[in-house]
Amino acid sequence: MIKLEYFERTDIEQLISWIPSASFTLQWAGPAFQYPLTVSQFEKYIQNANKEDSDTYIFKVIDQDTKQVIGHISLGRVDRVNKSARIGKVLVGSSQYRGKGIGAEMVKAVLAIAFEEMQLHKVTLGVFDFNASAIRCYEKVGFVQEGLLRDARKNGDEYWNLIEMGILEDEWRMNHKK
Secondary structure: OEEEEEOOHHHHHHHHHOOOOHHHHHHHHHHHOOOOOOHHHHHHHHOOOOOOOOOOEEEEEEEOOOOOEEEEEEEEEEEOOOOEEEEEEEEEOOHHHOOOOHHHHHHHHHHHHHHHHOOOOEEEEEEEOOOHHHHHHHHHHOOEEEEEEEEEEEEOOEEEEEEEEEEEHHHHHHHHHO
């Protein structure tokens, strides 16, 4: 089991250590960061986050058994008028935890915050079309594919397609009751 706690300045170095390359940075965070990652980029990232009326909430993921930080996830673009938000920067950082359903647990925990605590109506995310394991994870949690943005990001000499996915509050409630 995992729990989410707010990401803090003291978590920056560990997160940076999990990001090995420019292409991984793009896959993980889109254009939000430039590789090589720096502490100052992350200080800017967290500067206005995790406050009562923030539009961004950034979490570290903690393994409840070992108490170790094992991942990262954010809920951003919080729009209280339209009752929507966007999940981003999903990362199971430690390779020993990958492939064990931790990603789904992380997403479910963020969705609980979005739908139960914040009373939002819709949560979206974007995932590159080649990331089959992430797509399966999001579909398992209840996300549906809503569209495809062709050649959405440039990585070196190639372009990557981005799948847009979303889940509505009633879909979350139906899946959550199971």
